Amino acid sequence: xxxxxxxxxxxxxxxxxxxxxxxxxxxxxxxxxxxxxxxxxxxxxxxxxxxxxxxxxxxxxxxxxxxxxxxxxxxxxxxxxxxxxxxxxxxxxxxxxxxxxxxxxxxxxxxxxxxxxxxxxxxxxxxxxxxxxxxxxxxxxxxxxxxxxxxxxxxxxxxxxxxxxxxxxxxxxxxxxxxxxxxxxxxxxxxxxxxxxxxxxxxxxxxxxxxxxxxxxxxxxxxxxxxxxxxxxxxxxx
Amino acid sequence: xxxxxxxxxxxxxxxxxxxxxxxxxxxxxxxxxxxxxxxxxxxxxxxxxxxxxxxxxxxxxxxxxxxxxxxxxxxxxxxxxxxxxxxxxxxxxxxxxxxxxxxxxxxxxxxxxxxxxxxxxxxxxxxxxxxxxxxxxxxxxxxxxxxxxxxxxxxxxxxxxxxxxxxxxxxxxxxxxxxxxxxxxxxxxxxxxxxxxxxxxxxx
Numbered sequence: 035x036x037x038x039x040x041x042x043x044x045x046x047x048x049x050x051x052x053x054x055x056x057x058x059x060x061x062x063x064x065x066x067x068x069x070x071x072x073x074x075x076x077x078x079x080x081x082x083x084x085x086x087x088x089x090x091x092x093x094x095x096x097x098x099x100x101x102x103x104x105x106x107x108x109x110x111x112x113x114x115x116x117x118x119x120x121x122x123x124x125x126x127x128x129x130x131x132x133x134x135x136x137x138x139x140x141x142x143x144x145x146x147x148x149x150x151x152x153x154x155x156x157x158x159x160x161x162x163x164x165x166x167x168x169x170x171x172x173x174x175x176x177x178x179x180x181x182x183x184x185x186x187x188x189x190x191x192x193x194x195x196x197x198x199x200x201x202x203x204x205x206x207x208x209x210x211x212x213x214x215x216x217x218x219x220x221x222x223x224x225x226x227x228x229x230x231x232x233x234x235x236x237x238x239x240x241x242x243x244x245x246x247x248x249x250x251x252x253x254x255x256x257x258x259x260x261x262x263x264x265x266x267x268x269x270x271x272x
Numbered sequence: 273x274x275x276x277x278x279x280x281x282x283x284x285x286x287x288x289x290x291x292x293x294x295x296x297x298x299x300x301x302x303x304x305x306x307x308x309x310x311x312x313x314x315x316x317x318x319x320x321x322x323x324x325x326x327x328x329x330x331x332x333x334x335x336x337x338x339x340x341x342x343x344x345x346x347x348x349x350x351x352x353x354x355x356x357x358x359x360x361x362x363x364x365x366x367x368x369x370x371x372x373x374x375x376x377x378x379x380x381x382x383x384x385x386x387x388x389x390x391x392x393x394x395x396x397x398x399x400x401x402x403x404x405x406x407x408x409x410x411x412x413x414x415x416x417x418x419x420x421x422x423x424x425x426x427x428x429x430x431x432x433x434x435x436x437x438x439x440x441x442x443x444x445x446x447x448x449x450x451x452x453x454x455x456x457x458x459x460x461x462x463x464x465x466x467x468x469x470x471x472x473x474x475x476x
Contacts, residue, residue, distance in 0.1 A: 217361045223391035247321040
């Protein structure tokens, strides 16, 4: 068994090295595609996430995007408005936010499958749409729910690349008016907190920001306990 | 990896204390049928990503079978600590003999102990590692083991508890735990166990 384990590890190292023959590299790619749908279990998920993070897999966004505009759909006015605000705050070149975009029910970011809140069947809905994300560099993670995931083309020099955006609503932190004391405040290392069910205004974020899944449970009427499944020790907003 | 289980007290072990003897709330039932049902209800109401193996909904009953390491992990990372905090955060003293206060104090200590284990687990299973990860893990693990000694003074620690005190050093020497933990072997063992054999070693 140990021999098989070491052989598999060596094969993986060979595939990732420069000396790997093209034929084997092609086969490895096919194998990855065959097993890419298998997201079951923490081990498999972690292998895939680590693989994407460590090997810096090229995302679809980095090459030229061959898109079919007929598949684009009109963005909800509130999302378009959010996108305009996002462009104004992030880019100084006066780029215009498209009113149409390619909508994604699900999208994969660095090995992590995320989904809009209405995607999936009744019993799976919301499982991949509750996330924690980092609003700005060096800030703590905050929970949010994904309303829409969409792509629009963006010019980078002569080529058009796929730019993916997430329209999200943050969970509102507890306030004095909620009348509930958060018992998890004293357990900083535990990472769970109580959040109000009320959602904040729509915001636009990008996949380049740190994002991780969340586990949640209703604490009482109008209040959820949420914990980030971050695995890398990001700091969660207190 | 999971060096301790949730401390529970069986119904059978609950005894009536003599009124004149010192109060030993170690024999009192802390998690009874009602609490267990609440934990099971909580597990059913938890929303988690599809890839995460949550604990069985009938946790604590014979029907749920043996938990896999993955299920123990998710149970300890979220389900059990959150349920304990919820169950025991509203505990109030109702009697005048001080027993309620003592039981509540014990519940509080068990809750703290469980959270210490969860926090140690979080630092140990991080994708990245650093002296901070190792130090945080060791601090929480040592505090957890100390709390076990205080809660169960007549119970010896196990070998796995001793082993757990080396993980901090190993995180620094060998890097993130995913590179050297035994989950891949457990997975292969699981596959091998599913193969039908005639139970005769060395023969076809």
